Amino acid sequence: MKQIFLVLKREYLTRVKKKSFLLATILTPLIMPAIILTIVYFATQEKESRSDKILVLDKSGIFIDSFDVTSFDFEYINGDLEAAKDDLLEKGAFGLLYIPTIDMSDASVINFSGFELYSKTNPSVNSIERIEKIIRNKLEDVKLENSGLDAQVIENLKVRVDLDSFNISDTGEAKESNSKLSFAIGYGTGFLIYMFIFIYGSQIMQSVLDEKTSRIVEVIVSSVKPFQLMMGKVLGVGAVGFTQLLIWFVLIGGLSTVGLSIMAGNSDAIMEAASQQVPGEAIEQLTDQQKTVAEIQGMIASVPVVKILLCFLFFFLGAYFLYGAMYAAIGSAVDSIQDAQQFMFPIIIPIIAAIMAMFFVLDDPNGGLAVTLSLIPFTSPIIMMARIPFGVPDWQLALSMVLLVAGFMGTIWMAGRVYRVGILMYGVKVNWKTIAKWFTMKV
């Protein structure tokens, strides 16, 4: 045990003391939102500033002043279609919208066609939708006018409905549920696990490989059992990931709390509002901004935070052990990173499958696919985390956990058998057959 701890300590300290670790740990929570905000900013900026010219050839005469939207620079032209096409090329405009003559006399006609958009490059789906919307709105207006109905009556016919959903616990206590937040938490935690398997898994592999190529490994295994060395490594690198995660949580938690209280100004009133199970009268007394903050806090209060955190911790570690051991085995088997590629494939497949299946799971968190994948140890950490915010029966959660523990004990055991032989093998041409031989070999 002491030996494992010594290895763990070395692996941990050499990594944590690196400047790159400090930078990545502190900057990631700051940079990630910054990147997202920048992208969003530029995307909206571009949309507003860009004024692609679109020529409008309106044969119907209905759309005289409909196309005055700022997103495009519309220019009305006359003449026939062929001449207009030449115009399009000559004027260097983005596109040409052709509107045929339209007969609006029959009120029962609801399908209109013959609208054509010519352009040199493919227009975006968004642009097409926007132009369709302009045409549709105008045609609806014309039909409304022709029918002689009062526009106000039509407007009054439209109603808006908000459906608040609640989860009832076994004790009968009703809690507001929030699918969007559940989705975000499920996706976020699942994705974090996915990311950590890749980042820290390959760190373990690199570490094993470094010891092998620097030839220190034989010195080390003359003092430490190979299995202890492997476990120390897996635990040490895992502890680094854990530290990073912890710092992120504290940083993000701290930043968002500060952010929310600045937005709110008066935090006492919000706490009072947020503490209400069903947001009601208390909220009425708050300002709009405070209301938003209260809603966010209410949402957060609606999910089982402690349960999610504990489960995340468990599945995070489980996934890490399960895959980390396999990465260690691969690192021990090869002489260089290039050789490792062929063995990585079977490891990556279930992780990728899990992250792809996650979207279907988030859509139907209690479906057959979701339940199955959340029980199989190779996919369960990612899939179960996606399901938990939506509520998972206790027996499934327990079964999944037991299977995951069995799963990672199995992979650690198997990896250990390959590792103990692999680290002392140099210049051997390794394939799956060799690895199988090492696995069964007596040392």
Added chain:
Amino acid sequence: MNILEANNVTKKYAAHMALDNVSIAIPKQSIFGLLGPNGAGKTTLIRIINQIIMCDEGDIAIGGEKLHPKHIRSIGYLPEERGLYKKMKVGEQLMYLAQLKGLSTPEARKRIKHWLDKLGLTEWAGKKVEDLSKGMAQKIQFIATVIHEPEILILDEPFSGFDPVNANLIKDEIFELREKGATVIFSTHRMESVEQLCDDIALINKSQKILDGTKKEIKNSYKSDKYVVGYKGSLSGLSTNLNVLNTQELEDGYMESTVQAGKGDSPNNVLKELINLIEVHSFVEVVPSINDIFIDIVEGGQS
């Protein structure tokens, strides 16, 4: 008294026999040569002693006790394939390796300082290994091997990576450690390099031990009663119990011949006979090197 005894150790890898019924006994405080060509099974035996791998049959005893995990601490092992963590600082690295061998932090700190002082590396303690010259890294490697004051020091091809200056330095350190009570095991395929260092020897070839004993005994038993004589004159008229094997002419009329004496003839008798015939300038008994003996046995075994 033997510090280490291996009895009928056998190790098999799939179709390949790595060690076949090998027994050796290593006297305490001796310098023991484990000799044999590459692939003979030396490293396998050493790994078994170090408990990196286990033997299929047979057993090993250290100080009369069956091999036990605690013995790891009484062995210092310098493997043939050796290296250090390149990105780690010298002091931290030695501390780590010393702690793995069971030293407490303060004790390890004291010994690291002692050794770095002794080998003139004190100011390098805070440097990373990748900043060190190869010779310095080799010294660090040696310190890491002996820092826990092992009873048994196992050095696999010890001088292959060392430059001559370091090799001599290390030799001196090894003798000093032996004086303090350590037993040293050299493993090498370059037999001439350790011949003069060893007291006892075991020869291993093709996974089997083919010879062992003290160096003196072995050499004596392989003496072939040959003498090289430098002289002036002619050897014709030599009695029948002396055979001239070859003769070559040196400058100024000097000659050199190899003479085969009969079994049990004492050098004095041979010399007496020669003096009657020629003017003897030199007279040397041909003593076979371990390498010669090894080749002799291996080839003898084949024919």
